[in-house]
Structures are given as C-alpha cells and as structure tokens.
Amino acid sequence: MANSKPPEAIPALVDRALQGDRRALSRLISRVENGGAEAWSALASIYPRTGRAQIVGVTGAPGTGKSTLVSEIAKYTRQHQPAITVGIVAVDPTSPFSGGAVLGDRIRMRDLAGDAGVFIRSMATRGSLGGLARATTDVVKVLDAAGFQLILIETVGAGQSEIDIARTADTVIVVEAPGLGDEVQAIKAGILEIADILVVNKADRDGVQSTVNALHTMIDLGKAPTSVLHHGQLTTLATPPQVATDRWRPPVLKTIAAESTGIAEVLEAVTQHRAYLSAHPEGQQRARVRAAIELETILRESLVQQLLDHIGPEALTRTIDQVAARAIDPYSAAKQLLA
Amino acid sequence: MDKKIRILIAKPGLDGHDRGAKVIARALRDAGMEVIYTGLRQTPEMIAEAALQEDVDAVGLSILSGAHLTLLPRVVSCLQERGLEEVLIFAGGIIPDEDVTSLKDAGVTAVFGPGTNTDHVVEFIRGQFQTA
Ligand SMILES: Nc1nc2c(ncn2[C@@H]2O[C@H](COP(=O)(O)OP(=O)(O)O)[C@@H](O)[C@H]2O)c(=O)[nH]1
Ligand SMILES: [Mg+2]
Numbered sequence: 001m002a003n004s005k006p007p008e009a010i011p012a013l014v015d016r017a018l019q020g021d022r023r024a025l026s027r028l029i030s031r032v033e034n035g036g037a038e039a040w041s042a043l044a045s046i047y048p049r050t051g052r053a054q055i056v057g058v059t060g061a062p063g064t065g066k067s068t069l070v071s072e073i074a075k076y077t078r079q080h081q082p083a084i085t086v087g088i089v090a091v092d093p094t095s096p097f098s099g100g101a102v103l104g105d106r107i108r109m110r111d112l113a114g115d116a117g118v119f120i121r122s123m124a125t126r127g128s129l130g131g132l133a134r135a136t137t138d139v140v141k142v143l144d145a146a147g148f149q150l151i152l153i154e155t156v157g158a159g160q161s162e163i164d165i166a167r168t169a170d171t172v173i174v175v176e177a178p179g180l181g182d183e184v185q186a187i188k189a190g191i192l193e194i195a196d197i198l199v200v201n202k203a204d205r206d207g208v209q210s211t212v213n214a215l216h217t218m219i220d221l222g223k224a225p226t227s228v229l230h231h232g233q234l235t236t237l238a239t240p241p242q243v244a245t246d247r248w249r250p251p252v253l254k255t256i257a258a259e260s261t262g263i264a265e266v267l268e269a270v271t272q273h274r275a276y277l278s279a280h281p282e283g284q285q286r287a288r289v290r291a292a293i294e295l296e297t298i299l300r301e302s303l304v305q306q307l308l309d310h311i312g313p314e315a316l317t318r319t320i321d322q323v324a325a326r327a328i329d330p331y332s333a334a335k336q337l338l339a
Numbered sequence: 340m341d342k343k344i345r346i347l348i349a350k351p352g353l354d355g356h357d358r359g360a361k362v363i364a365r366a367l368r369d370a371g372m373e374v375i376y377t378g379l380r381q382t383p384e385m386i387a388e389a390a391l392q393e394d395v396d397a398v399g400l401s402i403l404s405g406a407h408l409t410l411l412p413r414v415v416s417c418l419q420e421r422g423l424e425e426v427l428i429f430a431g432g433i434i435p436d437e438d439v440t441s442l443k444d445a446g447v448t449a450v451f452g453p454g455t456n457t458d459h460v461v462e463f464i465r466g467q468f469q470t471a
Contacts, residue, residue, distance in 0.1 A: 022391060022392070023391055023421060023422050023423070026391055026392055026393070026394040027394055029394065030345075030394045034342050094373075095368060095369070097369075098368060098369045098370065098371045099343075099371040100343075100367065100368035100369060100370060100371045100372045100373060100374065101368055101373045101374065102364050102365065102368045102374045102376055103373060103374065103375045103376065104375075104376045104378075106375060106376075106377045106378070106389060107376065107377060107378035110377075110378065110381075110385070113382075113384075113385040113388060113389075114384065114385070114388070119392055120389075120392055121392055121393065122375050122393060124343070124373050126343075
C-alpha cells in the first residue's frame with residue numbers, strides 16, 4: 001500500500017506550515033479540506049494569524065478567461081510588487097455521478113511556475129453548489145495565516161448561484177467575454193449583483209463595446225445606488241468615491257488577459273475597492289454579515305454532527321430503510337430521531 | 340472525513356499530443372478521483388512543484404516523445420528533492436518494453452503501454468490506495 005504512513009499530528013504540521021514549509025502547507029490544506037474535528041482544531045489555532053490577506057474572487061461563465069486573468073493578476077503583482085506573495089485557489093466542479101473531478105485551471109497558470117512567491121491549489125466542489133467548495137474559505141484562511149498577502153479565488157462559474165464568493169472575498173471580479181452566445185452572461189446567472197468590478201475580457205474580439213454598454217445599462221437598472229458620483233465615467237476610475245455616503249459603482253474594465261493587456265487597471269480598481277471598503281460603512285457591514293454566516297455554518301455543522309453521533313449509524317440506517325420503503329414519512333422519521 | 344485520491348496527470352517533454360493524457364484523466368475522474376491536469380510541455384520541475392502544491396497521492400506521466408529515459412528519472416528526483424518520495428509514480432505512452440525495467444529501477448512503479456485499457460489503470464491505482 002502506497003500511503004501507509006500515519007498522518008502527521010496537526011499541531012506540528014501547523015507549526016511547519018506557518019514557518020514557510022511548503023510541503024507542510026500543502027498537507028495542512030488537504031487536512032483542512034477533508035474536514036472534521038481536526039480541521040477545526042487546525043483552523044482555531046491559525047485563526048489569530050488570519051485576517052491580513054487581501055482576498056479577491058474571480059467569477060464568470062466558463063471560458064471567459066478567469067484562469068488566464070487570475071494568472072495575469074498574480075504575474076503582474078509579482079513583477080511590480082515582488083514583496084507581495086500570492087496564493088491562488090481554483091475551484092472546479094465535482095462530477096455528481098462519480099464524485100471525481102478534473103481540475104484544469106493550472107493549464108492557464110504555467111507562467112507562474114518556478115516562482116516561490118506563488119502557491120496554487122486546485123479544489124473540487126465535492127457536492128457544494130454555491131460556486132466554491134465547502135472548505136474553500138477554510139483553505140483561504142490557511143494561505144492567509146501562512147503569510148500570502150494576496151489571495152485569488154477562481155470560482156466554478158458554471159451558471160451556479162455564485163453566492164459563496166461574495167461571502168468569502170473582499171472584492172469580487174465578474175468576468176465577461178464578448179460573443180458568448182447571449183449578450184451578457186452574468187445577467188442570466190444573476191451574478192451581476194455580486195460584482196465589485198466587471199471585466200470584459202477578450203477585448204481583442206468583436207462586440208466588446210456592446211458588452212461594455214450592456215453592462216453599464218444593467219448596473220444603472222439593477223444596482224441603482226442612491227447617489228452616484230462620476231456617473232458614466234467609472235471605466236477609468238479617475239476619481240474614487242471619497243464621501244462615506246457614496247456607494248461603490250462597479251467599474252467596467254476591458255482586458256485581453258491572453259496578451260497581458262489591461263491588468264494594471266484591474267489591480268488599480270481592486271486597490272480602490274479596498275480603500276472604499278475601509279472608508280465606507282459597507283465594509284463593516286460586509287464583515288459582520290460574513291461573521292454571522294460563518295458562525296451559523298459552524299453551528300449547523302456541529303449540531304448535525306452531534307446529532308448524528310447521538311443517533312448512531314444503526315438507528316440512522318434503519319430509519320433510512322423505513323423511509324425508502326415508505327413505511328414512514330420522512331417528517332415523522334426526523335421527529336422520532338430528534339425525540 | 341472526505342478523503343479523495345488526488346492524482347496529477349502531466350505531460351513532460353515537447354510532444355504536443357495530450358489525447359492519451361485526457362483520456363486517462365477522465366477515466367480516473369469517472370472512478371471518483373480528483374485529477375489535476377496541468378497541460379502540455381511540463382518540465383520535471385514544474386511537475387514536481389505542482390505535485391507538491393496539490394498534495395497528490397500519485398503522479399501519472401504521459402509521454403510520447405521518446406525522451407522517457409531522461410525525463411522520467413528527472414521527475415522522480417525532482418519529487419524526491421521536495422520530500423515527495425511516497426508519491427506513487429506511473430507512466431503511459433509509447434515506452435518500449437526493454438526500457439520498462441530501468442524506469443522501474445528509477446522509481447516509476449508502473450508503466451502502461453499504448454492501448455492499455457483505462458480500467459486496468461484505475462484498478463492499479465485503487466489497489467495502491469485501498470485502505471480497508
Ligand atoms: N482571444 C482571447 N482569448 C483569451 C483571452 N483570455 C483567455 N483566452 C482564452 O480563452 C480560453 C479560456 O480561458 P480560461 O482562462 O481557461 O477561462 P475560464 O474557463 O474562465 O477559466 C483559453 O483558450 C484562453 O487562452 C483573451 O483576452 N483573448
Ligand atoms: Mg478556469
């Protein structure tokens with residue numbers, strides 16, 4: 001058997017990972033990803049060292065160029081600010097039929113190979129439906145604690161409800177591309193609402209301007225902030241909102257990620273959005289919503305676990321059999337198990 | 340709790356054909372494994388670094404270029420340099436029978452020739468990681 005060695009104890013693994021041992025970091029990520037009590041103990045112990053990284057989410061339909069853009073953002077950052085290390089988490093869907101996955105985002109990230117200031121991790125959703133894996137936020141915390149200052153998350157983007165990313169990232173970039181069948185993909189998927197920055201990638205293609213225009217129209221119709229500064233001029237982001245009552249209006253930027261064009265402007269917008277969040281009450285509101293959701297999730301998971309431990313596997317199996325045979329309805333069955 | 344077998348499928352060398360690599364990647368996915376596919380023209384260093392970051396249980400190397408006798412042992416040593424000596428290494432593609440022994444001596448656990456049934460590869464990997 002190939003993997004016969006017993007797993008390393010969590011505290012030692014955490015120590016080594018936080019000291020910059022990349023092998024330990026990688027293993028710690030797996031243990032956190034696999035979940036359970038040991039994952040929580042690891043997360044609790046690293047928690048004081050989290051909260052320092054800037055977390056940027058990249059979402060959008062498959063093929064729009066998310067992976068390429070993520071790679072370019074990382075590359076640009078490493079070239080212009082070499083002191084900033086970059087962690088990348090790229091999420092792809094788990095097949096609901098087999099439970100397996102092919103994770104292919106690294107194909108577009110080969111320019112980052114050989115840079116010790118970059119760490120890329122692919123994750124499968126493992127049944128989660130909100131565009132990220134259940135453990136993506138936890139893996140991001142590990143990278144944050146390990147000292148990565150910029151963390152980029154690429155979501156599944158397969159027309160799922162991409163709601164998780166808004167709860168995980170400080171800034172969400174929604175990527176569009178011209179001519180992907182329908183005018184603007186994001187509208188269908190309902191992900192415009194979560195966009196802090198809109199990027200129309202593949203600006204080398206026909207129809208870029210109509211996509212840009214369509215997005216501006218959607219922003220005007222949809223988000224309709226109570227007071228908008230610099231209406232219609234945010235493409236350049238010449239003057240960021242400075243008064244606390246001004247709500248952020250997502251800029252619409254053009255990139256050609258495959259040719260490294262427009263990346264500086266994207267990073268500039270990320271920086272401005274970060275400044276906005278720290279000056280505007282919305283930043284604190286977001287942090288509070290995030291804390292509430294996180295605590296609720298942990299509570300729910302622990303409650304279910306406690307309950308399952310209490311019920312025991314035999315009683316559970318027996319009840320499932322009864323429900324499957326329609327000997328009892330699932331509502332009464334749950335009530336009995338809870339009694 | 341949720342442990343999955345994770346496998347890196349990589350193509351070292353300069354040949355530009357990744358059909359075989361993609362077929363095996365899909366077969367492993369259909370067998371419930373998580374497959375990280377890194378694309379064409381990977382150097383041994385790139386492969387080992389990806390294996391490290393992805394914490395894979397195995398690395399599968401697809402090679403058609405004829406350079407297996409130099410490239411595969413270099414992948415093995417790059418993995419070892421990074422402390423990944425327990426990672427299982429297997430290879431497929433166009434590899435003549437007479438080269439198999441020296442590849443195995445170099446640390447490649449299994450070599451699958453052209454036309455190998457993917458079920459056979461899946462069974463081999465399952466056999467290596469069976470926990471029960
Ligand atoms: N023409 C053009 N193609 C691009 C651009 N950016 C990415 N691509 C290509 O679009 C395809 C999908 O890119 P990828 O980054 O994998 O998209 P993802 O599925 O959203 O992660 C690849 O073939 C890229 O090379 C671009 O700016 N222009
Ligand atoms: Mg991608």
